[in-house]
Amino acid sequence: MTTDTAGTAPHPAHSSPPGPADRSARPRPEPGPADDERLRRWRLVLGGDSTESTGCTLTGRDAAMDGALTALYGGGGRPGGRGGSNRSAGLGASAPSVARWLGDIRTYFPSSVVQVMQRDAIDRLGLSALLLEPEMLEAVEADVHLVGTLLSLNKVMPETTKETARAVVRKVVDDLEKRLATRTRATLTGALDRSARIDRPRHHDIDWGRTIRANLKNYLPEYGTVVPERLIGYGRAAQSVKKDVILCIDQSGSMAASVVYASVFGAVLASMRTLQTRLVVFDTAVVDLTDQLDDPVDVLFGTQLGGGTDINRALAHCQSKISRPADTVVVLISDLYEGGIRDEMLKRVAAMKASGVQFVTLLALSDEGAPAYDRDHAAALGALGAPAFACTPDLFPEVMAAAIEKRPLPVPDKETHQ
Numbered sequence: 001m002t003t004d005t006a007g008t009a010p011h012p013a014h015s016s017p018p019g020p021a022d023r024s025a026r027p028r029p030e031p032g033p034a035d036d037e038r039l040r041r042w043r044l045v046l047g048g049d050s051t052e053s054t055g056c057t058l059t060g061r062d063a064a065m066d067g068a069l070t071a072l073y074g075g076g077g078r079p080g081g082r083g084g085s086n087r088s089a090g091l092g093a094s095a096p097s098v099a100r101w102l103g104d105i106r107t108y109f110p111s112s113v114v115q116v117m118q119r120d121a122i123d124r125l126g127l128s129a130l131l132l133e134p135e136m137l138e139a140v141e142a143d144v145h146l147v148g149t150l151l152s153l154n155k156v157m158p159e160t161t162k163e164t165a166r167a168v169v170r171k172v173v174d175d176l177e178k179r180l181a182t183r184t185r186a187t188l189t190g191a192l193d194r195s196a197r198i199d200r201p202r203h204h205d206i207d208w209g210r211t212i213r214a215n216l217k218n219y220l221p222e223y224g225t226v227v228p229e230r231l232i233g234y235g236r237a238a239q240s241v242k243k244d245v246i247l248c249i250d251q252s253g254s255m256a257a258s259v260v261y262a263s264v265f266g267a268v269l270a271s272m273r274t275l276q277t278r279l280v281v282f283d284t285a286v287v288d289l290t291d292q293l294d295d296p297v298d299v300l301f302g303t304q305l306g307g308g309t310d311i312n313r314a315l316a317h318c319q320s321k322i323s324r325p326a327d328t329v330v331v332l333i334s335d336l337y338e339g340g341i342r343d344e345m346l347k348r349v350a351a352m353k354a355s356g357v358q359f360v361t362l363l364a365l366s367d368e369g370a371p372a373y374d375r376d377h378a379a380a381l382g383a384l385g386a387p388a389f390a391c392t393p394d395l396f397p398e399v400m401a402a403a404i405e406k407r408p409l410p411v412p413d414k415e416t417h418q
Contacts (some may be wrong), residue, residue, distance in 0.1 A: 001011055008363065011086050011190075026167075027236060027403060031207040035108070036056075038054040039055065040056055040058070040062065042056075043056040043058060043066075043241060044058070044062065044065065044066055044069065047066075047069070047070060047074045049274075050276065056171050058398065064108065065108045065109075065259065066106065067104075067344075068101060068104045068105050068108060068109075071101055071116060071415035072120060073120075073125070074099075074279070076360065082211055085134050089097055097122075097205070098127060098130055098136065099135060099136060100138055102118070102136075102139040102141075102304075103139060105117050105118075106141060109327065110178075111141055113190035113285050114135070114141045115145065115146075118140055119145050119146075122149060122211055123328070128149060128152075128153060131150065131153060132153060132156070132158060132161050133161065134160060134161050134163075134164040137150075137161065137164045138164065140168070142168045142169075142171050142172050143172060143263070143333055144176075144257050144260050144366075144367075145182065145256070145257060146168070146172070146174060147168070147169050147172050147173075147256075147260050147300065148215050148256025148257055148259070148305065149256075150165050150168065150169060150222060150252065151169075151207060151229045151256065151259070151260075151300055151301070151305050151324065152305040152306060154192070154301060154304070155253050155304065157276050158309055166297060166301070169201060169297050169300060170186055170297050171261075172260070173264055173297055173300070174264075175392075176260075176261070176264045177267070177268065177296075178265055178395075180264060180265065180382070180397075181271075181280065183270060183397055183402075184265065184268050184269075184396070184397045185268065187400075187401050188269070188275070188397060188400055188401055189272070189399065191400070191401035191402075191403070191404040191405050192243065192274050192275075192404060193249050194405055195243070195404055195405050195406070196208075196339075204219055206232070207232055210232040210350075211228055211230070211231055211232045212228075212230055213383070214230050215227065215228045215229060217231060217403065226263060226312055239313075242273075242275060242276045242327070243274070243275055243276070243327050243328070243404055244273055244275075244276045244278070244322070244323070244327055244329070244389055245269055245275055245276070245277045245278070245328075245329050245331070245400075246278045246279075246280065246318045246321060246326055246328065246329070246330045247265070247277070247278070247279045247280065247331050247333065247374045247400040248280045248282070248314050248318050248320070248331065248332045248333065249262045249263075249268050249280065249281045249282070249303075249333045249334075250281075250282065250283075250305075250309060250311070250314065250332075250333060250334035250335065251278070251281045251282065251303045251304060251305055251307075252283060252305070252306065252307060252308070252309050252335070252337070253305050253306045253307075254335055254371070255305075255333070255334070255335065255364070257364070257365075257367070258362075258365040258370065259281070259300070259305065260331050261301065261365045261366060261393050262279075262298050262333050262365050263279070263296040263298050263299040263303075265365075265393075265396060266279040266293055266296065266299065267293055267294065267295070267296040267299070269400075270293035270294065277290070277293060278290045278318075278321060279293055279299065280314060280317060280318055280365075281303050282309075282310065282311060282313065282314035282317075282397075283304070283306070283308055283310070283313070284307060284308040284309065284310045284311075284313075284339065285310075286310075286313055286314050286317045287302065287303075287319070289302050289303075294418070300336060308339045309333070309334070309337055309339045309340070310337060310338075310340035311334055311336070311338045311340055311345050312338065312340035312341045312342075312344045312348065313340055314332075315330075315332070315345060315348045315349065315352075316348065318379045319348055319351070319352060322352070322355075325352070325355035325356040325357045326356035326357075327357075328356075328357045328358070328402060329357070329358045329359075329360065329400065329403045330352060330357055330358070330359050330360070331360070331362060331364045331400075331403075332361050332362070333359070333364070333365050334361075334363070334371040335364070335371055335372060336361075336374040336378055336381075337374050337377075338374065338377060342377070344383065345377075345399075346380055346381070347348035349384055349396075350384050350388055352380060353384060353385060353386065356405060358403040358404070359385075359386045359397060360386070360400075360403050360409065361378070361386050361387065361388040361389075362388070362389065362390065362391045362399075363378065363388050363389060363390045364390040364391070365391050365392075365393065365396060366390075366392070366393070367392055367393065368416045371390060384385055387409065387411055389409075389411045389412060391412070392412075395412060404412040
C-alpha cells in the first residue's frame with residue numbers, strides 16, 4: 001500500500017537551509033568587550049601586518065609592547081620567526097638601541113617573559129658580543145641561561161667587563177643557594193642519620209617499621225602484640241662519619257644550565273661536615289675544582305663551556321680519588337655523547353659499582369626536562385644498574401638522599417633512560 005504525498009507541505013525538519021539573502025537579512029550582534037580584547041591579543045600575537053585583517057589598531061602601552069615584540073620577532077625578510085611567518089629582527093647591532101629595548105621589555109613584560117625574550121635575542125640576533133659591554137650586563141635580567149652565556153664568553157671577556165659579569169653571576173648564584181640550600185642540607189642530614197643504623201637505639205631513634213618486621217616471630221596473638229627482642233634504629237651520624245661525594249660534570253656547551261646548578265649544589269654539599277665533596281669538570285681534558293668549592297662563582301669561572309667530551313678520562317680521574325668505595329657516591333652529569341673510549345667508560349662504571357660505589361647518571365640537572373642525549377650509552381648504563389635520567393634541581397636532594405641510603409633512585413620518568 002502506498003500513500004500519495006503530492007501537494008503536501010514539506011516537514012520543517014527537512015526544509016532547505018536559508019539562502020544567502022536569508023542570512024544577510026539577519027542582524028549581526030554588535031561586538032562586545034570580550035571580542036575587542038580577543039582581537040587586541042591576536043593583533044599583538046600576529047604583528048603589524050595583521051592590522052587590516054583584525055581591524056585592530058594599537059595605541060599607547062599596547063603600541064609600545066608591539067614595538068618591542070616587532071624589534072625582536074617582526075620586520076619580514078628572514079624565515080624562522082614565530083608562527084611560521086617570515087620575520088626578521090629590528091634591533092640591529094647598536095648597543096644603545098639594544099639597551100633601550102632591554103629596558104622596554106622589563107617595563108612591559110613579567111620577569112619570566114623577559115628571560116625568554118633575552119634568550120631569543122641572543123640566539124636569533126647574535127647579540128652575545130654586546131654582553132661584553134658592562135652597561136649591557138647591567139640592563140639584562142639575570143638568570144641561569146644568561147650565566148651560561150657569560151661563561152661561554154669568559155675567555156674573550158675584557159677585564160673591564162669581568163667585574164660586572166661576576167656581579168651578575170653572583171646574584172644568580174645567591175638566589176639559587178637561597179632556594180636550594182636549606183632543603184638540601186635537611187634532606188641529606190636525614191639520609192646520613194638513617195644510613196647509620198644501630199641495634200641499640202635511643203627511644204626517639206627507633207625505626208619501628210624495621211623493628212616490627214625483625215620481631216614478627218615474637219608475635220603474641222593472645223595479647224595482639226609483638227615482643228621486640230631486637231630494636232633497630234637510626235644512629236645520629238657523628239661529625240667524623242662521612243660519605244664521599246664526587247660530582248663529575250660535563251662542561252660541553254649543551255650542559256651550561258647543568259654546570260650552573262651542579263656548581264651551586266657542590267658548594268652546598270661541601271658546606272656539610274658529614275660529607276667529603278669533590279667537584280670535577282671535563283671536556284676532552286679534566287679539571288678538578290674541589291679547592292674552589294667554598295665559592296661557586298669561582299667554580300663557574302673555572303669552567304670552560306664548549307669543546308669535546310671524554311667521559312672515560314673523567315671517570316678515570318674520579319676512580320683514582322675513591323678510597324672508601326662503600327661510602328662513596330659518584331654523580332655523572334652528562335648527555336653521554338662520548339668522544340673517548342666507550343667500552344672503557346662502561347668498564348669503569350661496572351668496576352666502581354662492583355666495589356660498592358653508588359653511581360648516579362644525570363642526563364641534565366636543569367629545569368628544562370629531558371635533554372638530547374646518547375640513547376645507546378644511556379641504555380648500556382641502565383643495564384649496569386645505573387639508570388640515566390634527567391633531574392630537576394628540586395628533585396636532586398631526594399636523588400642524593402636515596403644514593404646515600406643505598407635505596408632505589410626516584411627516577412622521574414622510567415622511559416627517559418630506555
